Amino acid sequence: MPSTVVIRRVIKPALFVACALPLLSVVLAAFGIGGASLGANPVERIQDTFGQWGLRFLCITLAVTPVRDWLNMPWLVQLRRMLGLYAFFYVLMHFLTWLILDQGFYWSGILKDIGERPFITIGFTALLLLVPLAITSTNKMMRRLGKRWKALHRLIYPICLLAVWHYYWQVKADTTEPLIYLAIVLVLLGWRAWKTRSGRASVVAAREPS
């Protein structure tokens, strides 16, 4: 296990920079730096990039606990908050790109879309559910909420499912990619369900008189 100093001084800063790379790639392409370009439809490219990374970071965040157990690396949990906040950041950027660049603050259309287009309703719901998680991500809030913090942060499970659903409904013909994300999310959630059940079973077994 790396020391606390290494985690704080090396791993966390490195992870912070790595997680910002998708944002950096968009910024570089927007300014045409290094020959990069956003292509013929820059707004769509920006929106898709942020959306994809939002979903990826949600999956990565959801994977922290299982991977910690599989690889027996308890310190991984210390990275979870940053990953989750990056997920929120990219989802928020995805939403703001839609709101500002795509819709151009065209409120009547925006409200109609959120209300009437199921895939937008679902995506917007996922974003709203992420807000309390981001707000309560500080140490202070963790302490204040105590046991309820964990219950609240289980919201990440439905959020991940909503995000995959949002992506699935948005695709025109080829649903392979959304289904891959669905499989990943189901494995990560299924592992939790299985662990909870077998955990309970072993507790029951331990209680039984031998």
Next chain:
Amino acid sequence: MLIRRPRPGDSAAILPSEITSESAYLNRRKLLQAALAAGVAGIGAGWVSEAGAVSDLNVKRNARYSLSDEPNSYEDITTYNNFYEFGLDKSDPSENSSRFKPAPWTVAVSGEAENTGEFALEDILKGQAIEERVYRLRCVEAWSMVIPWAGIPLADVLKKFKPTSKAKYVAFKTVLRPEEMPGQRSRSLDWPYVEGLRIDEAMHPLSLLAVGLYGKTLPNQNGAPLRLITPWKYGFKGIKSIVEIRFTEKQPPTTWNISAPHEYGFYANVNPNVDHPRWSQARERKIGAGIFGSRVPTLMFNGYEKEVASLYKGMDLKKFY
């Protein structure tokens, strides 16, 4: 931001004129590719070029059917494509289509017509003046372009085959070549792609069989060597790389309608009042408008209402979407 601005007398300054423009750069590449293709094939280019290259066409602008709007750049038109036969991403067709061979090309004509059989593309085009028409193109995904197509009126071609009175519809089919079209190796859609028009739609003067754009033959990613253009309909009606034309009495099946019948109808007329079940069709993003170019309202029949509205008189366009 720190940007070094050249000052007068600054010897290191690069004049804008000294930098190769993008279009010159692209032209140079095209020339090299064309020279290479012609050299490998060992022939002088016919009117259709070899794979990957385009050649010049002799076109004349038809002002009656041309917009005054500024067309999109050649680069935008040839790198942002929906042509699932070459992949699902917009950049896939331009990146994955270089192995496709648009020459030689024949079209099979069948069904309710007197003059049926296999026709070489050269024979279909013989004696036809190629017109340039600047049309709007509205994709069902709510983006749009302005494109200077080169082609011939579909009606002129169809009349050559002498359709009978039983010919109520025209069906089109795209070539099936999974070895040259990587997208056809996956089952994203039912291959080959099929489309169709009612005969009066097909005979409408706006319907165009395009063989080129920007005064050059069609690049593979845009549907070489022969594709349909119906500017008042969503782009997916514009079937590409056509190898079959069939006159039918009954309404022919169409690929997107087969794939998702409640989302894509047979008519697929551009209509801001009838939304796609999953997104609004009221406004569109104009390609080329840049990051801060906001959406603009979509026009009924994509702005061709005066010309085509009479085709659909008395029809409930919410039902026949």
